[in-house]
Amino acid sequence: MSANVGPTSRTSAGPRTLAGAALPARVRHVLEAVNTLAGQSLTTSLNLALNEFERQLFKQADRARSSQQQSEHFAELQRLRQHRADVVPRYLAGLETSLARLREAAEVEKPEEPAQDPLQFQRLTLVEDTDLDRDIVLREIGRREAQRGGTPLLLLGQRFGVLAGRPAFDPERLPIGPYALCRVLRDAGEALHMSLDSQLLLYRVFERQVMERYGELVERLNVLLTHEGILPGLVYLPYRPRTQGQSRSRSPAAGSAGAVSQRPLTGWHGQARPSAWSGALMAGLAARHPHAGSADAATGDEPADAGAAAADMPEQAVFAALQNMLADHRGFAGDAAPSPPGVILPIDAVVNVLGAMQALPAPGRNAGRPRRTVDDLRQAMLARMRESHGPDAGLSQEHNDTFDLLGMLYREIGREVHVDAPAQDLLEKLQVPVVRAAVQDRSFFVRDQHPARELLNSVAESGATWLADDDADPQLVLRLEQAVDKVVEEYDGDETVFERANREVQEHYRAQAHKAEVSERRQIEAARGRDRLETAKQSAAVAIAARLGGRKPPQFVQALINQAWADVLTLTALRHGEESPEWQEREKATERIIDITCAADAAPDPELAAQIDTALRQVGYHEDEASAIARRLSRSDEDENTSRTELTAKLKARARLGEGEQAEARKVKPPPRTAAEQGCYEHLRTLPFGTWFEFVQNQQGDVRRQRLSWYSPVTDNALFVNARGHKVGEQSLDSLARLMAHGQARIVTEDKGRLIDRAWQATLRALRGLAGKPADGALGAASA
Structure with missing residues (x-):
């Protein structure tokens, strides 16, 4: 329970204008120019968002399952049309109010506390779920845009700090930052008088139509402030310490790719950002095989130059480099090169046979029957082909390589999935459609976010070994079974079948992420309450000791x-x-x-x-x-x-x-930290909330993923939840740093977040390792 007070993100003051604000003339002139530019840019985007919002409401009404739901949707649509004209002016007025309060930001951040009355239990009430849901969605929108904002957003915060006469604004407090735009949207959206579901739909449309263009607005605002003489020569060059042996000259593309790959993973289960298979991974691959691309792609000594050239390499060249690695792998493993068949079957014949096999019912799972592998599938397919085309019929080298690469990838995926998880059966059912997709489109191994690969990842992650038993989601398994059955029934060369199936699965992932966020928020509030209590106890002890x-x-x-x-x-x-x-x-x-x-x-x-x-x-x-x-x-x-x-x-x-037990445990003073433990401890205090960790569970190396939802910089207490937002434990940052230093806990980075990416990196490591070739370039960095 919590006191019945309004949210701190909104003030009780009414709309204000720049003309009436107590600002210096020069600052007022600059802010009026900023307001004009932002108003022109946002008006168009807001109108587009409202148009899309209206279409979405009409689509919901058209797809309603009952007449009652349809009438409710039409009522929402009618309210939108009645009050739509008020939204944009109200939004622009709220934005101007935010700018007009620029120099009052310090007071806004610390609102005046109401007079304290004697304890009245009748004033306590349950947390309002509606407000909580809206705040969570808007804060996530602001957080995502703040992460995408990068350097331009930091520069804008510096320039607004000059206008305010105070230190630089971070994205959360910037008057025209992503969080501010979301807060203004909430106030403006109340003019529509719509239900919670409709408001949340409006927020999602706002993110797609308005926040997607926010980066352009930030760039234009920086140009405007530069012309106005506000830090005109400002640039941001982050300090990157150079490790021993590192080259001094590195391409910007390679550096940025490495920085992105090392970002901590903060998304919920199933929401990790896909890694660029044709970027960092393929750049390192092309650096190993310069003959696969253009002659000048990697002739220099710098792998970064090869990586820059690989971005422009055609898919055929990158796939040829993969084939070369596979040939080296076979040679060093002692496998004889397959002799060319007497009759090489064309791709149409291969696809037709796979289509016939796809139409067959899935094999039953009898006790003791080993699971079908991709190589088993190839042998069964060859047997059927030779019945029709003779005993000398076989596959081309390219198709054989495709089967080999898929077989290695499937084996690595299988290692990351629980042996008895339902995902194992679904992965087996997907073998034929995935093989068909890879045979018909060699970009399966190259293109970013290939639909078949995305669905494969969604299925595999439902049974990932890093999930505990209480992370299981029966509804997700049911949705995946339906999606896989639909692919097996409908796929006939059109990759949109994979895309539609994966989209349905991702909708469930998003719904589960929303529920997890609500649960996590309640756990955080409880942890903050315990932290405030611990801080108050420390204050009491200090006061008594001082008086004694x-x-x-x-x-x-x-x-x-x-x-x-x-x-x-x-x-x-x-x-x-x-x-x-x-x-x-x-x-x-x-x-x-x-x-x-x-x-x-x-x-x-x-x-x-x-x-x-x-x-x-x-x-x-x-x-x-x-x-x-x-x-x-x-x-x-x-x-x-x-x-x-x-x-x-x-x-x-x-x-x-x-x-409690935790309070008693904190009384035991731990021994001094070593240099490695101190380094881990200092790094932990820089991590964003929501960072995922992998904790080693046993001597076999099994891991469990837990999310660092919140930690206190005062008491060092850290809260961890699982993939469903349920609390799984609390510990101090000190103990977490000691676990990290001893290899018992590690941060999950974005390049290691998705199971399919980890499996592909392990496949490439296996190819390079068995061929006796050390990892280098961007590929080595990505798969380390």
Whole structure:
């Protein structure tokens, strides 16, 4: 539960204009130019978004499953048409208000706290799910655009810092940043008076139609501010330390690809960003085989030059390089080169036989029957072909290589999937359609985001070995079975069949990610509450130690102060803060308690006793206990009416405020960190929330993925959830750094996030390793 207060991201102040803002004339002139440019750019995008939103609503009404749902959708459509004219002006007014409050940003970030009333339990209410859902979606939109913004967004924050007369703005506080645009959308969208589902649909359309063009707006704003003389020569050159032996001259493309690949993975399960198969991987591949492309593609000594040339290599050249690697692999493995068949079957004959095999019912899974491999499929296909074309019929070298590469890829995928997972059966059913797609289109191994490969990844990740038993999703398995059956039934050379099937699966992944975000947000709020409690306990301990100042009250009194009165101070810091009058009053009472109990002949203080009694009852102490403790802490001698033995027993039996196993574990001071552990610890404190980790579970190297949802920079406490947003544990950043230093935990980066990419990199490592060739270039970096 939480106090019933409004969200901090929105202020109660009404719309404001730049003309009425208390700004210097020069700043006002620049902001008016910014507002004009942003208004012109956003008006067009917003109108396009509203047009698309209207089409989506009409499509929902057209596809409604009942007349009631259809009438609800049409009612939403009618409300949109009634209030649509108010959205764009309201949005532009909200944007101008954000700019007009530029120099009030510091005050907006720290809103004035309302007057604190005595604790009123009737003011507590459950978190509003509607607000929570909207905030999560908008914040994710802002986060994604902030990640895409890159250097131009950083430069814009620097320039707005100059206009505001303060340090640079980060994307979250930039008045015209991605988060600000999303907050303005929420306020403007309320003019439509629509349901939550329709508002969320509006947000998604806004991301596609408006935020996709936000990068262009940022570039134009930087040009405008440059012309206005706001940091005209500003550039951003990040410092990249050069490791020993690293070349001084590196191509920008290669450097940026390496930086991207090392970004921590923050997306939810099934939402990882696809890696560029034809980028970093193929650049390194072309560097190994310069004869596969143009003659000047890799004649120099710099692998980065070859990588730059590989981006322009045709698919045939890159596939030829793969064939060369496969030939080297066969030679070094001792496999004899297959003799050319007497009759090489054309591609049409191969596709027709595979189509006939695809129409056959899937083999049953009898106990003990080994799973069919791609090589088994090839042998079965050759047997059918030779029945029709003679015993000398066979495949061309290109088709044989395609089968070999697919076989290696499938084996690597199988290693990453649980042996008894439903995904194993689905992967076997997909073999024939995937082989047909690869045979007909050699870009299967080269093109980024090939539809057949994307579906293969979606199926494999549903049973990935990094998922625990509680991560299983029966609804996802059902959706995957339907998608795979549809591909087997409908695929006949059109790759859009794979694309449609994968799109349906991705819709389920997105729905699950949304549910996981809601669950994770609640876990984060609970963890933040526990963290605030821990911070308040530390403040209470510091306040007591400062007031004692070396003085030593009787041992029984010390126990009462460090337990009962510390709980009072903790609750006061938690509710009111350390700058409040209530905290200052408690500090004075603490000073008075120590003065009286440390003095030999101090007179009892009835007023102090009443104050202590009231405070202890607010913490939850019983009347008798509170009165007995208050009498002892307000006098210097023992109270005849108080039984020390009885009171001590009650205190020991009483649970401390916020006490638990984790609090006890934190009291144990760990040994000093080594240099490696310290390096890991410092790196951890720079990671974004949502970073995925892999934790080694046993000596066999099995891993489980957990998401670092939140950590406290004050207490170092870190919260981890699973793929469904459920809490799986908490630990300190210190212990996590020690696990990383010993190889028991590692950060999942974007290039290692997807199972299909990991399997392909492992395939290439196997080709290079068995051929006795070390990894180099961008390929080596990507598959390390």
